[in-house]
Amino acid sequence: MMRVIQKYLPDPRHTEIKRIFVSAKPAEAWEVARHFDVSAIKWIRLLFDIRTLPGKLTGNPHAQKDHRIGIDQITEDETGFMILHEVAGNEVVIGSVGQFWHLTIPFASVDPCEFRDFSEPGWGKLAWAIVVEPYLDGSTISFELRITATDEDSWKKLKNYYRIIGIGSKAIRSSLMTHYETVLGKMELPDKDKVALP
DSSP, rough: OOOOHHSSSSSOOOEEEEEESSSSOOHHHHHHHOOOOGGGSSSHHHHHHHHTHHHHHTTTTTTTOOOOSSHHHTTSSSSSEEEEEEEETTEEEEEEOOOSSSSSBBOOOOOOOGGTTOOTTTTTEEEEEEEEETTTTEEEEEEEEEEEEHHHHHHHHHHHHHHHHHHHHHHHHHHHHHHHHHHOOOOOOHHHHHHHHO
């Protein structure tokens, strides 16, 4: 089955996928995964505060906001991250085009419909998706991250940057998934289903 994220970023240079299985039904799992406030996890709040410190020091009005960190909050201005696609209860895809390797990130002004084909040199592109689906008597939640760049020089910069920031990024996603399992109940899979999983 083709994921919608493949439509928006079909040829990533780097991909990461994490999938968990929970006891809650899809409607409940979606509500938690889609609307969770990441700042509720204190060490993640600290990471975001450190990452946005340069903008606060230079008077960036967006960086002065001290709001929750969720999908709706990071996409509300549509100047950095944007919702590319959403089917309520099932899947949401977030995208961004930026020079992520800078302390204060410049973002390209790109409409969601232009995201896939945007190829102006000098930029990095990323997309990530949360997908909730029924599985046995509960649900499965998957998080997929795709990264690329519009030219080789930008990819080199982005790759070097991600070698550092990726450590924190992976830790954030791992903490989120652990939180989802705690709140929604971790599903114990039968041995036959463990073998059948990709």
